[in-house]
Amino acid sequence: MSVHTGIAEDQRKALSDGLAKVLADTYTLLGKTHGFHWNVTGAQFHSLHEMFETQYTDLTTAVDEIAERIRALGYFAPGSLSQFLKLSTIEDEHGVPDARGMLEQLVRDNETVTQACRAVVQICDEANDTVTEDLMNHRMDAHEKAAWMLRSSMS
Template identity: 45%
Template sequence: MTQALNVISEPRDVASGVRKTDTIASGLADILADTYMLTYKTHAYHWNVEGPLFYSIHNLTEGQYEDMFAAADEVAERIRGVGQMAPMSMADIRNRSVVDDSPETLSAGDMCKALAADHERVAHRLHALIKISGEQNDPVTEDLATERSAFHEKAAWMLKALVAE
């Protein structure tokens, strides 16, 4: 059993021609971690937002966390598709993510600003993964990362638009 796990975790190319699958999988694992952390943060803000923007933020964040929850599965399955293991511990998720926890109490506007900044950080990391994927002959990951980047850029724009002054 141990030998089989070691074989799976060793860097290797896949039959489709993708190179440096360990590098691709590591980038995807970072995105998976970001997705999980941002999903939870978005969901927590969804539950706790108050004030005149409640309805707008509550509805917007619901669509966003639902999208990210579904995307996490796609990202993890892509990691497996390149022959690597997806992260299995919450400690690994927390350590890999650029999304930080937030203070317990924020205004609705500050929630939007914090989420927008997180979406932008994740989009930035996705841009790096797009470049790496192209260099390693992995158009599938490149397409997935492009799609996810578009989502995060749009999410940031919408959150910023809610609190524009």
């Protein structure tokens, strides 16, 4: 069934493509943050373990919201690890860096997701899609705050 919400099909496609990238970056960041939560060691173990848990819990909710927005726009959301890794610009971690290395990666990765969200906001402006824009603004706020918290935890 066709989608008739006042957003042209080409704009919905552009929004969906941008959101698919945000979804892939977010899902990749979720996996990395969760892995770091399990494997962090050192003097800051407890505080980082707790912070990583807070962040991956937020990311778990976010991936669902982003995927559902893609569906509401009339497109299928990517849903496999291979699709996410193909679309994501966040590098998967295959080892276990020290706590500082984890923090550095997560700062960089949260900033990457912020930039991907910002690119979607530009498309939202053209399409007059305030719903997607609101979602992206919320996600940018969450990622900027996460990056700040992570950055502030580096000693």
